[in-house]
Amino acid sequence: MPKIVTKPRWTPPEPSDPIGTLLPGSSLTSKLEEQVRERLTAAGVGLCEKRLGIQCGFDEARNRYPVLTPDFLIRGAKVCVEIDPANVHEDRIDQDQVRNELLEAAGWRVVRLRLGGLKAIGDWDVVSDTSGATVAAVASLVEAIGDAVAGRPGRLRTVKGKPAAPRKKSRLGAIREDEYKFGVHNVRWSLDGGEVLDLAVVGNGRYLGRVMKSEFPRYVRPLDLVDVPKDGWRKALEPLPEGMDASEFEPVSTFPWGDSLFIGPQAGTIYMKDKFSPFGPGEVLTTNLECVHEYNEAAIQGEDHTVLVELHAEAIALGWKIESVRLESGRHGDYQRIVLTPEGFKI
Structure with a gap:
Protein backbone atom coordinates (compact mmCIF):
# COMPACT_ATOMS: atom_id res chain seq x y z
CA MET A 1 0.00 0.00 0.00
CA PRO A 2 1.23 3.51 -0.73
CA LYS A 3 2.41 5.45 2.29
CA ILE A 4 0.61 8.60 3.41
CA VAL A 5 3.06 11.45 3.35
CA THR A 6 2.30 14.22 5.86
CA LYS A 7 3.36 17.60 4.60
CA PRO A 8 5.06 19.61 7.33
CA ARG A 9 3.26 22.77 8.46
CA TRP A 10 4.62 25.89 6.86
CA THR A 11 6.19 28.24 9.35
CA PRO A 12 6.69 31.89 8.46
CA PRO A 13 10.20 33.27 8.67
CA GLU A 14 11.15 35.24 11.73
CA PRO A 15 10.48 38.98 11.40
CA SER A 16 13.31 41.21 10.30
CA ASP A 17 12.73 43.50 13.31
CA PRO A 18 13.54 42.27 16.81
CA ILE A 19 10.65 41.30 19.07
CA GLY A 20 9.40 44.40 20.93
CA THR A 21 10.33 46.87 18.18
CA LEU A 22 7.90 49.76 17.68
CA LEU A 23 6.59 50.00 14.13
CA PRO A 24 3.92 52.04 12.31
CA GLY A 25 0.57 50.71 13.52
CA SER A 26 -3.08 50.85 12.56
CA SER A 27 -4.60 54.34 12.55
CA LEU A 28 -8.12 53.08 13.29
CA THR A 29 -9.68 54.53 16.43
CA SER A 30 -13.12 55.09 17.95
CA LYS A 31 -14.95 57.91 19.68
CA LEU A 32 -14.69 56.00 22.96
CA GLU A 33 -10.91 55.73 22.61
CA GLU A 34 -10.65 59.42 21.74
CA GLN A 35 -12.70 60.29 24.81
CA VAL A 36 -10.51 58.16 27.10
CA ARG A 37 -7.32 59.54 25.53
CA GLU A 38 -8.49 63.08 26.22
CA ARG A 39 -9.27 62.29 29.86
CA LEU A 40 -6.03 60.40 30.46
CA THR A 41 -4.03 63.24 28.96
CA ALA A 42 -5.91 65.73 31.16
CA ALA A 43 -4.98 63.56 34.17
CA ASP A 59 1.41 33.28 17.49
CA GLU A 60 0.84 29.52 17.44
CA ALA A 61 -2.90 29.80 16.84
CA ARG A 62 -2.52 31.99 13.78
CA ASN A 63 0.89 30.79 12.63
CA ARG A 64 2.40 34.24 12.31
CA TYR A 65 4.52 36.95 13.93
CA PRO A 66 1.93 39.71 14.41
CA VAL A 67 2.45 43.43 14.81
CA LEU A 68 -0.13 44.43 17.44
CA THR A 69 -1.33 48.02 17.85
CA PRO A 70 -2.58 48.80 21.38
CA ASP A 71 -5.03 51.66 21.86
CA PHE A 72 -2.46 53.74 23.79
CA LEU A 73 1.24 53.44 24.60
CA ILE A 74 3.37 54.86 27.39
CA ARG A 75 6.58 54.44 25.53
CA GLY A 76 9.26 54.98 28.16
CA ALA A 77 7.65 52.69 30.74
CA LYS A 78 6.67 50.08 28.13
CA VAL A 79 3.04 50.06 29.23
CA CYS A 80 0.17 49.68 26.79
CA VAL A 81 -3.46 50.49 27.51
CA GLU A 82 -6.45 48.78 25.93
CA ILE A 83 -10.10 49.92 26.04
CA ASP A 84 -12.56 47.02 25.78
CA PRO A 85 -16.25 47.88 25.27
CA ALA A 86 -18.52 44.90 25.92
CA ASN A 87 -20.31 45.09 22.58
CA VAL A 88 -16.99 44.38 20.81
CA HIS A 89 -15.06 42.21 23.28
CA GLU A 90 -17.68 39.99 24.93
CA ASP A 91 -16.90 37.16 22.48
CA ARG A 92 -13.17 37.84 22.26
CA ILE A 93 -11.88 36.80 25.68
CA ASP A 94 -9.59 34.11 24.26
CA GLN A 95 -8.21 36.48 21.63
CA ASP A 96 -7.62 39.21 24.21
CA GLN A 97 -5.81 36.76 26.50
CA VAL A 98 -3.52 35.68 23.64
CA ARG A 99 -2.94 39.33 22.80
CA ASN A 100 -1.92 39.98 26.43
CA GLU A 101 0.51 37.06 26.35
CA LEU A 102 2.12 38.22 23.10
CA LEU A 103 2.51 41.82 24.31
CA GLU A 104 3.91 40.72 27.68
CA ALA A 105 6.33 38.35 25.96
CA ALA A 106 7.49 41.34 23.90
CA GLY A 107 8.31 43.17 27.14
CA TRP A 108 5.17 45.29 27.64
CA ARG A 109 2.76 45.47 30.58
CA VAL A 110 -0.92 45.56 29.60
CA VAL A 111 -3.57 47.61 31.39
CA ARG A 112 -7.16 47.11 30.27
CA LEU A 113 -10.38 49.00 30.93
CA ARG A 114 -13.03 46.28 30.70
CA LEU A 115 -16.46 47.86 30.22
CA GLY A 116 -19.98 46.55 30.51
CA GLY A 117 -19.09 43.98 33.16
CA LEU A 118 -16.47 42.09 31.11
CA LYS A 119 -14.32 39.80 33.23
CA ALA A 120 -10.75 40.75 34.06
CA ILE A 121 -8.03 38.92 32.13
CA GLY A 122 -4.90 40.75 33.33
CA ASP A 123 -3.18 41.83 36.53
CA TRP A 124 -3.82 45.58 36.11
CA ASP A 125 -7.35 45.39 34.69
CA VAL A 126 -10.10 47.82 35.63
CA VAL A 127 -13.58 46.29 35.42
CA SER A 128 -16.56 48.64 35.14
CA ASP A 129 -20.18 47.55 34.96
CA THR A 130 -21.04 50.66 32.94
CA SER A 131 -20.92 50.60 29.15
CA GLY A 132 -19.18 53.97 28.91
CA ALA A 133 -15.94 55.36 30.27
CA THR A 134 -17.30 57.15 33.33
CA VAL A 135 -15.29 59.59 35.41
CA ALA A 136 -14.88 56.93 38.12
CA ALA A 137 -13.76 54.30 35.59
CA VAL A 138 -11.13 56.59 34.08
CA ALA A 139 -9.91 57.60 37.55
CA SER A 140 -9.37 53.92 38.40
CA LEU A 141 -7.66 53.43 35.05
CA VAL A 142 -5.24 56.26 35.88
CA GLU A 143 -4.39 54.51 39.16
CA ALA A 144 -3.86 51.16 37.42
CA ILE A 145 -1.60 52.78 34.81
CA GLY A 146 0.38 54.38 37.64
CA ASP A 147 0.97 50.95 39.23
CA ALA A 148 2.03 49.43 35.91
CA VAL A 149 4.39 52.31 35.10
CA ALA A 150 5.97 52.07 38.57
CA GLY A 151 6.31 48.29 38.28
CA ARG A 152 4.07 47.67 41.27
CA PRO A 153 2.12 44.40 41.41
CA GLY A 154 -1.21 44.64 39.67
CA ARG A 155 -4.54 44.39 41.45
CA LEU A 156 -8.07 44.18 40.16
CA ARG A 157 -10.05 47.41 40.35
CA THR A 158 -13.82 47.26 40.13
CA VAL A 159 -16.02 50.27 39.38
CA LYS A 160 -19.72 50.12 40.14
CA GLY A 161 -21.99 52.42 38.19
CA LYS A 162 -24.91 54.21 39.77
CA PRO A 163 -28.07 52.14 39.51
CA ALA A 164 -30.37 53.53 36.88
CA ALA A 165 -33.14 55.59 38.38
CA PRO A 166 -36.55 54.03 37.81
CA ARG A 167 -38.17 55.70 34.87
CA LYS A 168 -41.01 57.90 35.98
CA LYS A 169 -44.12 57.25 33.98
CA SER A 170 -45.33 60.42 32.35
CA GLU A 179 -60.40 65.08 13.51
CA TYR A 180 -63.71 66.81 14.15
CA LYS A 181 -62.79 70.07 15.90
CA PHE A 182 -60.77 72.74 14.17
CA GLY A 183 -57.64 73.92 15.95
CA VAL A 184 -57.81 71.27 18.69
CA HIS A 185 -55.16 68.77 19.78
CA ASN A 186 -56.41 66.43 22.50
CA VAL A 187 -54.24 65.28 25.40
CA ARG A 188 -54.90 63.51 28.70
CA TRP A 189 -53.48 64.27 32.13
CA SER A 190 -53.52 61.94 35.16
CA LEU A 191 -54.13 63.53 38.55
CA VAL A 211 -62.85 68.82 26.93
CA MET A 212 -66.47 68.62 28.10
CA LYS A 213 -68.27 65.77 26.34
CA SER A 214 -68.81 66.69 22.68
CA GLU A 215 -68.50 70.45 23.21
CA PHE A 216 -65.63 72.54 21.97
CA PRO A 217 -62.92 72.60 24.70
CA ARG A 218 -63.59 75.32 27.24
CA TYR A 219 -60.87 77.77 28.22
CA VAL A 220 -58.67 76.90 31.24
CA ARG A 221 -55.50 78.96 30.95
CA PRO A 222 -53.25 80.60 28.35
CA LEU A 223 -50.34 78.80 26.71
CA ASP A 224 -47.39 80.22 24.85
CA LEU A 225 -46.86 77.54 22.22
CA LEU A 237 -46.37 70.99 28.37
CA GLU A 238 -44.91 68.29 30.64
CA PRO A 239 -44.02 70.53 33.61
CA LEU A 240 -47.08 72.79 33.32
CA PRO A 256 -60.35 83.21 26.62
CA TRP A 257 -62.40 86.43 26.61
CA GLY A 258 -65.75 85.05 27.82
CA ASP A 259 -68.66 82.89 26.71
CA SER A 260 -69.64 84.53 23.43
CA LEU A 261 -68.14 85.92 20.27
CA PHE A 262 -70.49 88.89 20.63
CA ILE A 263 -71.01 91.63 23.16
CA GLY A 264 -73.75 94.24 23.32
CA PRO A 265 -77.28 94.67 24.69
CA GLN A 266 -78.78 91.90 22.53
CA ALA A 267 -75.80 89.48 22.49
CA GLY A 268 -77.77 86.97 24.56
CA THR A 269 -80.20 86.39 21.69
CA ILE A 270 -77.52 84.86 19.43
CA TYR A 271 -77.57 81.08 19.46
CA MET A 272 -74.07 79.56 19.71
CA LYS A 273 -73.53 75.89 18.96
CA ASP A 274 -71.66 73.88 21.60
CA LYS A 275 -69.20 72.69 18.95
CA PHE A 276 -68.48 76.14 17.57
CA SER A 277 -64.74 76.56 17.02
CA PRO A 278 -63.19 80.03 17.14
CA PHE A 279 -60.51 78.56 14.88
CA GLY A 280 -62.81 77.00 12.28
CA PRO A 281 -63.39 77.93 8.62
CA GLY A 282 -66.68 79.73 9.20
CA GLU A 283 -70.00 79.54 11.02
CA VAL A 284 -73.70 80.30 10.57
CA LEU A 285 -75.53 81.61 13.64
CA THR A 286 -79.18 82.45 14.22
CA THR A 287 -80.68 85.23 16.33
CA ASN A 288 -83.81 87.28 17.01
CA LEU A 289 -82.42 90.78 17.10
CA GLU A 290 -84.88 93.65 17.33
CA CYS A 291 -84.85 96.73 15.10
CA VAL A 292 -82.00 95.59 12.82
CA HIS A 293 -81.16 98.22 10.23
CA GLU A 294 -77.60 97.65 8.99
CA TYR A 295 -74.37 95.81 9.66
CA ASN A 296 -70.65 95.99 8.96
CA GLU A 297 -67.82 93.51 9.45
CA ALA A 298 -67.71 94.10 13.20
CA ALA A 299 -71.26 94.98 14.34
CA ILE A 300 -75.00 94.88 13.71
CA GLN A 301 -76.79 98.19 14.28
CA GLY A 302 -80.27 99.62 14.70
CA GLU A 303 -81.92 102.46 12.77
CA ASP A 304 -80.20 105.19 14.75
CA HIS A 305 -76.80 103.46 14.33
CA THR A 306 -77.07 102.08 17.84
CA VAL A 307 -74.94 98.95 18.23
CA LEU A 308 -77.15 95.96 18.96
CA VAL A 309 -74.33 93.40 18.97
CA GLU A 310 -70.69 93.50 17.98
CA LEU A 311 -67.89 91.00 17.70
CA HIS A 312 -65.60 90.86 20.69
CA ALA A 313 -62.29 92.62 20.03
CA GLU A 314 -60.35 89.38 20.57
CA ALA A 315 -62.56 87.57 18.06
CA ILE A 316 -61.80 90.33 15.56
CA ALA A 317 -58.10 89.94 16.36
CA LEU A 318 -58.41 86.28 15.37
CA GLY A 319 -59.73 87.40 11.99
CA TRP A 320 -63.47 86.93 12.45
CA LYS A 321 -65.86 89.22 10.60
CA ILE A 322 -69.56 89.41 9.82
CA GLU A 323 -69.93 88.28 6.22
CA SER A 324 -73.67 88.75 5.92
CA VAL A 325 -76.93 89.18 7.87
CA ARG A 326 -80.12 87.90 6.25
CA LEU A 327 -83.71 87.91 7.38
Whole structure:
Protein backbone atom coordinates (compact mmCIF):
# COMPACT_ATOMS: atom_id res chain seq x y z
CA MET A 1 0.00 0.00 0.00
CA PRO A 2 1.23 3.51 -0.73
CA LYS A 3 2.41 5.45 2.29
CA ILE A 4 0.61 8.60 3.41
CA VAL A 5 3.06 11.45 3.35
CA THR A 6 2.30 14.22 5.86
CA LYS A 7 3.36 17.60 4.60
CA PRO A 8 5.06 19.61 7.33
CA ARG A 9 3.26 22.77 8.46
CA TRP A 10 4.62 25.89 6.86
CA THR A 11 6.19 28.24 9.35
CA PRO A 12 6.69 31.89 8.46
CA PRO A 13 10.20 33.27 8.67
CA GLU A 14 11.15 35.24 11.73
CA PRO A 15 10.48 38.98 11.40
CA SER A 16 13.31 41.21 10.30
CA ASP A 17 12.73 43.50 13.31
CA PRO A 18 13.54 42.27 16.81
CA ILE A 19 10.65 41.30 19.07
CA GLY A 20 9.40 44.40 20.93
CA THR A 21 10.33 46.87 18.18
CA LEU A 22 7.90 49.76 17.68
CA LEU A 23 6.59 50.00 14.13
CA PRO A 24 3.92 52.04 12.31
CA GLY A 25 0.57 50.71 13.52
CA SER A 26 -3.08 50.85 12.56
CA SER A 27 -4.60 54.34 12.55
CA LEU A 28 -8.12 53.08 13.29
CA THR A 29 -9.68 54.53 16.43
CA SER A 30 -13.12 55.09 17.95
CA LYS A 31 -14.95 57.91 19.68
CA LEU A 32 -14.69 56.00 22.96
CA GLU A 33 -10.91 55.73 22.61
CA GLU A 34 -10.65 59.42 21.74
CA GLN A 35 -12.70 60.29 24.81
CA VAL A 36 -10.51 58.16 27.10
CA ARG A 37 -7.32 59.54 25.53
CA GLU A 38 -8.49 63.08 26.22
CA ARG A 39 -9.27 62.29 29.86
CA LEU A 40 -6.03 60.40 30.46
CA THR A 41 -4.03 63.24 28.96
CA ALA A 42 -5.91 65.73 31.16
CA ALA A 43 -4.98 63.56 34.17
CA GLY A 44 -1.29 63.84 33.29
CA VAL A 45 -0.75 60.39 31.78
CA GLY A 46 2.03 60.67 29.19
CA LEU A 47 0.55 58.82 26.23
CA CYS A 48 2.40 58.43 22.96
CA GLU A 49 0.75 60.77 20.45
CA LYS A 50 0.99 58.35 17.52
CA ARG A 51 -0.55 54.89 17.33
CA LEU A 52 2.37 52.50 17.07
CA GLY A 53 2.49 48.76 16.62
CA ILE A 54 4.64 46.34 18.60
CA GLN A 55 6.45 43.50 16.85
CA CYS A 56 5.43 40.39 18.76
CA GLY A 57 6.65 36.83 18.86
CA PHE A 58 5.18 33.77 17.21
CA ASP A 59 1.41 33.28 17.49
CA GLU A 60 0.84 29.52 17.44
CA ALA A 61 -2.90 29.80 16.84
CA ARG A 62 -2.52 31.99 13.78
CA ASN A 63 0.89 30.79 12.63
CA ARG A 64 2.40 34.24 12.31
CA TYR A 65 4.52 36.95 13.93
CA PRO A 66 1.93 39.71 14.41
CA VAL A 67 2.45 43.43 14.81
CA LEU A 68 -0.13 44.43 17.44
CA THR A 69 -1.33 48.02 17.85
CA PRO A 70 -2.58 48.80 21.38
CA ASP A 71 -5.03 51.66 21.86
CA PHE A 72 -2.46 53.74 23.79
CA LEU A 73 1.24 53.44 24.60
CA ILE A 74 3.37 54.86 27.39
CA ARG A 75 6.58 54.44 25.53
CA GLY A 76 9.26 54.98 28.16
CA ALA A 77 7.65 52.69 30.74
CA LYS A 78 6.67 50.08 28.13
CA VAL A 79 3.04 50.06 29.23
CA CYS A 80 0.17 49.68 26.79
CA VAL A 81 -3.46 50.49 27.51
CA GLU A 82 -6.45 48.78 25.93
CA ILE A 83 -10.10 49.92 26.04
CA ASP A 84 -12.56 47.02 25.78
CA PRO A 85 -16.25 47.88 25.27
CA ALA A 86 -18.52 44.90 25.92
CA ASN A 87 -20.31 45.09 22.58
CA VAL A 88 -16.99 44.38 20.81
CA HIS A 89 -15.06 42.21 23.28
CA GLU A 90 -17.68 39.99 24.93
CA ASP A 91 -16.90 37.16 22.48
CA ARG A 92 -13.17 37.84 22.26
CA ILE A 93 -11.88 36.80 25.68
CA ASP A 94 -9.59 34.11 24.26
CA GLN A 95 -8.21 36.48 21.63
CA ASP A 96 -7.62 39.21 24.21
CA GLN A 97 -5.81 36.76 26.50
CA VAL A 98 -3.52 35.68 23.64
CA ARG A 99 -2.94 39.33 22.80
CA ASN A 100 -1.92 39.98 26.43
CA GLU A 101 0.51 37.06 26.35
CA LEU A 102 2.12 38.22 23.10
CA LEU A 103 2.51 41.82 24.31
CA GLU A 104 3.91 40.72 27.68
CA ALA A 105 6.33 38.35 25.96
CA ALA A 106 7.49 41.34 23.90
CA GLY A 107 8.31 43.17 27.14
CA TRP A 108 5.17 45.29 27.64
CA ARG A 109 2.76 45.47 30.58
CA VAL A 110 -0.92 45.56 29.60
CA VAL A 111 -3.57 47.61 31.39
CA ARG A 112 -7.16 47.11 30.27
CA LEU A 113 -10.38 49.00 30.93
CA ARG A 114 -13.03 46.28 30.70
CA LEU A 115 -16.46 47.86 30.22
CA GLY A 116 -19.98 46.55 30.51
CA GLY A 117 -19.09 43.98 33.16
CA LEU A 118 -16.47 42.09 31.11
CA LYS A 119 -14.32 39.80 33.23
CA ALA A 120 -10.75 40.75 34.06
CA ILE A 121 -8.03 38.92 32.13
CA GLY A 122 -4.90 40.75 33.33
CA ASP A 123 -3.18 41.83 36.53
CA TRP A 124 -3.82 45.58 36.11
CA ASP A 125 -7.35 45.39 34.69
CA VAL A 126 -10.10 47.82 35.63
CA VAL A 127 -13.58 46.29 35.42
CA SER A 128 -16.56 48.64 35.14
CA ASP A 129 -20.18 47.55 34.96
CA THR A 130 -21.04 50.66 32.94
CA SER A 131 -20.92 50.60 29.15
CA GLY A 132 -19.18 53.97 28.91
CA ALA A 133 -15.94 55.36 30.27
CA THR A 134 -17.30 57.15 33.33
CA VAL A 135 -15.29 59.59 35.41
CA ALA A 136 -14.88 56.93 38.12
CA ALA A 137 -13.76 54.30 35.59
CA VAL A 138 -11.13 56.59 34.08
CA ALA A 139 -9.91 57.60 37.55
CA SER A 140 -9.37 53.92 38.40
CA LEU A 141 -7.66 53.43 35.05
CA VAL A 142 -5.24 56.26 35.88
CA GLU A 143 -4.39 54.51 39.16
CA ALA A 144 -3.86 51.16 37.42
CA ILE A 145 -1.60 52.78 34.81
CA GLY A 146 0.38 54.38 37.64
CA ASP A 147 0.97 50.95 39.23
CA ALA A 148 2.03 49.43 35.91
CA VAL A 149 4.39 52.31 35.10
CA ALA A 150 5.97 52.07 38.57
CA GLY A 151 6.31 48.29 38.28
CA ARG A 152 4.07 47.67 41.27
CA PRO A 153 2.12 44.40 41.41
CA GLY A 154 -1.21 44.64 39.67
CA ARG A 155 -4.54 44.39 41.45
CA LEU A 156 -8.07 44.18 40.16
CA ARG A 157 -10.05 47.41 40.35
CA THR A 158 -13.82 47.26 40.13
CA VAL A 159 -16.02 50.27 39.38
CA LYS A 160 -19.72 50.12 40.14
CA GLY A 161 -21.99 52.42 38.19
CA LYS A 162 -24.91 54.21 39.77
CA PRO A 163 -28.07 52.14 39.51
CA ALA A 164 -30.37 53.53 36.88
CA ALA A 165 -33.14 55.59 38.38
CA PRO A 166 -36.55 54.03 37.81
CA ARG A 167 -38.17 55.70 34.87
CA LYS A 168 -41.01 57.90 35.98
CA LYS A 169 -44.12 57.25 33.98
CA SER A 170 -45.33 60.42 32.35
CA ARG A 171 -48.69 61.70 33.53
CA LEU A 172 -49.14 63.46 30.21
CA GLY A 173 -50.70 61.39 27.46
CA ALA A 174 -50.06 61.52 23.74
CA ILE A 175 -51.00 64.72 21.92
CA ARG A 176 -53.32 63.97 18.99
CA GLU A 177 -55.09 66.24 16.55
CA ASP A 178 -58.89 66.15 16.83
CA GLU A 179 -60.40 65.08 13.51
CA TYR A 180 -63.71 66.81 14.15
CA LYS A 181 -62.79 70.07 15.90
CA PHE A 182 -60.77 72.74 14.17
CA GLY A 183 -57.64 73.92 15.95
CA VAL A 184 -57.81 71.27 18.69
CA HIS A 185 -55.16 68.77 19.78
CA ASN A 186 -56.41 66.43 22.50
CA VAL A 187 -54.24 65.28 25.40
CA ARG A 188 -54.90 63.51 28.70
CA TRP A 189 -53.48 64.27 32.13
CA SER A 190 -53.52 61.94 35.16
CA LEU A 191 -54.13 63.53 38.55
CA ASP A 192 -52.43 62.27 41.72
CA GLY A 193 -55.52 60.31 42.69
CA GLY A 194 -55.61 58.51 39.35
CA GLU A 195 -58.42 60.53 37.74
CA VAL A 196 -57.75 61.20 34.06
CA LEU A 197 -58.66 64.60 32.65
CA ASP A 198 -59.42 65.22 28.99
CA LEU A 199 -57.59 68.39 28.00
CA ALA A 200 -56.76 70.09 24.72
CA VAL A 201 -54.18 72.40 23.23
CA VAL A 202 -56.37 74.92 21.41
CA GLY A 203 -55.73 77.38 18.60
CA ASN A 204 -52.30 76.16 17.53
CA GLY A 205 -51.01 76.43 21.08
CA ARG A 206 -52.81 79.59 22.22
CA TYR A 207 -54.48 78.13 25.29
CA LEU A 208 -55.23 75.02 27.33
CA GLY A 209 -58.82 73.82 27.21
CA ARG A 210 -60.93 71.27 29.08
CA VAL A 211 -62.85 68.82 26.93
CA MET A 212 -66.47 68.62 28.10
CA LYS A 213 -68.27 65.77 26.34
CA SER A 214 -68.81 66.69 22.68
CA GLU A 215 -68.50 70.45 23.21
CA PHE A 216 -65.63 72.54 21.97
CA PRO A 217 -62.92 72.60 24.70
CA ARG A 218 -63.59 75.32 27.24
CA TYR A 219 -60.87 77.77 28.22
CA VAL A 220 -58.67 76.90 31.24
CA ARG A 221 -55.50 78.96 30.95
CA PRO A 222 -53.25 80.60 28.35
CA LEU A 223 -50.34 78.80 26.71
CA ASP A 224 -47.39 80.22 24.85
CA LEU A 225 -46.86 77.54 22.22
CA VAL A 226 -47.83 79.37 19.04
CA ASP A 227 -44.19 79.73 17.98
CA VAL A 228 -43.19 76.27 19.25
CA PRO A 229 -43.14 73.44 16.65
CA LYS A 230 -45.77 70.80 17.37
CA ASP A 231 -43.12 68.16 18.02
CA GLY A 232 -41.90 70.37 20.87
CA TRP A 233 -45.28 70.79 22.55
CA ARG A 234 -44.95 67.74 24.76
CA LYS A 235 -41.68 68.87 26.30
CA ALA A 236 -43.11 72.33 26.91
CA LEU A 237 -46.37 70.99 28.37
CA GLU A 238 -44.91 68.29 30.64
CA PRO A 239 -44.02 70.53 33.61
CA LEU A 240 -47.08 72.79 33.32
CA PRO A 241 -49.82 70.59 34.86
CA GLU A 242 -47.42 69.44 37.61
CA GLY A 243 -47.86 72.80 39.30
CA MET A 244 -51.67 72.80 39.04
CA ASP A 245 -54.12 71.25 41.49
CA ALA A 246 -57.40 69.67 40.41
CA SER A 247 -59.44 72.86 40.87
CA GLU A 248 -57.20 74.76 38.44
CA PHE A 249 -58.27 72.47 35.61
CA GLU A 250 -61.87 73.66 35.87
CA PRO A 251 -62.92 75.74 32.83
CA VAL A 252 -63.02 79.50 33.30
CA SER A 253 -65.14 80.33 30.26
CA THR A 254 -66.01 79.18 26.76
CA PHE A 255 -63.32 81.33 25.16
CA PRO A 256 -60.35 83.21 26.62
CA TRP A 257 -62.40 86.43 26.61
CA GLY A 258 -65.75 85.05 27.82
CA ASP A 259 -68.66 82.89 26.71
CA SER A 260 -69.64 84.53 23.43
CA LEU A 261 -68.14 85.92 20.27
CA PHE A 262 -70.49 88.89 20.63
CA ILE A 263 -71.01 91.63 23.16
CA GLY A 264 -73.75 94.24 23.32
CA PRO A 265 -77.28 94.67 24.69
CA GLN A 266 -78.78 91.90 22.53
CA ALA A 267 -75.80 89.48 22.49
CA GLY A 268 -77.77 86.97 24.56
CA THR A 269 -80.20 86.39 21.69
CA ILE A 270 -77.52 84.86 19.43
CA TYR A 271 -77.57 81.08 19.46
CA MET A 272 -74.07 79.56 19.71
CA LYS A 273 -73.53 75.89 18.96
CA ASP A 274 -71.66 73.88 21.60
CA LYS A 275 -69.20 72.69 18.95
CA PHE A 276 -68.48 76.14 17.57
CA SER A 277 -64.74 76.56 17.02
CA PRO A 278 -63.19 80.03 17.14
CA PHE A 279 -60.51 78.56 14.88
CA GLY A 280 -62.81 77.00 12.28
CA PRO A 281 -63.39 77.93 8.62
CA GLY A 282 -66.68 79.73 9.20
CA GLU A 283 -70.00 79.54 11.02
CA VAL A 284 -73.70 80.30 10.57
CA LEU A 285 -75.53 81.61 13.64
CA THR A 286 -79.18 82.45 14.22
CA THR A 287 -80.68 85.23 16.33
CA ASN A 288 -83.81 87.28 17.01
CA LEU A 289 -82.42 90.78 17.10
CA GLU A 290 -84.88 93.65 17.33
CA CYS A 291 -84.85 96.73 15.10
CA VAL A 292 -82.00 95.59 12.82
CA HIS A 293 -81.16 98.22 10.23
CA GLU A 294 -77.60 97.65 8.99
CA TYR A 295 -74.37 95.81 9.66
CA ASN A 296 -70.65 95.99 8.96
CA GLU A 297 -67.82 93.51 9.45
CA ALA A 298 -67.71 94.10 13.20
CA ALA A 299 -71.26 94.98 14.34
CA ILE A 300 -75.00 94.88 13.71
CA GLN A 301 -76.79 98.19 14.28
CA GLY A 302 -80.27 99.62 14.70
CA GLU A 303 -81.92 102.46 12.77
CA ASP A 304 -80.20 105.19 14.75
CA HIS A 305 -76.80 103.46 14.33
CA THR A 306 -77.07 102.08 17.84
CA VAL A 307 -74.94 98.95 18.23
CA LEU A 308 -77.15 95.96 18.96
CA VAL A 309 -74.33 93.40 18.97
CA GLU A 310 -70.69 93.50 17.98
CA LEU A 311 -67.89 91.00 17.70
CA HIS A 312 -65.60 90.86 20.69
CA ALA A 313 -62.29 92.62 20.03
CA GLU A 314 -60.35 89.38 20.57
CA ALA A 315 -62.56 87.57 18.06
CA ILE A 316 -61.80 90.33 15.56
CA ALA A 317 -58.10 89.94 16.36
CA LEU A 318 -58.41 86.28 15.37
CA GLY A 319 -59.73 87.40 11.99
CA TRP A 320 -63.47 86.93 12.45
CA LYS A 321 -65.86 89.22 10.60
CA ILE A 322 -69.56 89.41 9.82
CA GLU A 323 -69.93 88.28 6.22
CA SER A 324 -73.67 88.75 5.92
CA VAL A 325 -76.93 89.18 7.87
CA ARG A 326 -80.12 87.90 6.25
CA LEU A 327 -83.71 87.91 7.38
CA GLU A 328 -85.25 84.43 7.31
CA SER A 329 -88.69 83.02 8.07
CA GLY A 330 -89.30 79.85 10.00
CA ARG A 331 -91.97 77.90 11.87
CA HIS A 332 -91.75 80.25 14.82
CA GLY A 333 -91.55 83.47 12.83
CA ASP A 334 -88.84 85.71 11.46
CA TYR A 335 -85.20 85.54 12.56
CA GLN A 336 -81.77 86.67 11.35
CA ARG A 337 -79.15 84.40 9.83
CA ILE A 338 -75.58 85.63 10.53
CA VAL A 339 -72.70 84.27 8.44
CA LEU A 340 -69.26 84.61 10.06
CA THR A 341 -65.94 84.04 8.34
CA PRO A 342 -62.42 84.08 9.84
CA GLU A 343 -60.69 86.11 7.14
CA GLY A 344 -56.93 86.07 7.33
CA PHE A 345 -56.72 83.54 10.15
CA LYS A 346 -54.68 80.41 9.58
CA ILE A 347 -54.44 77.49 11.94
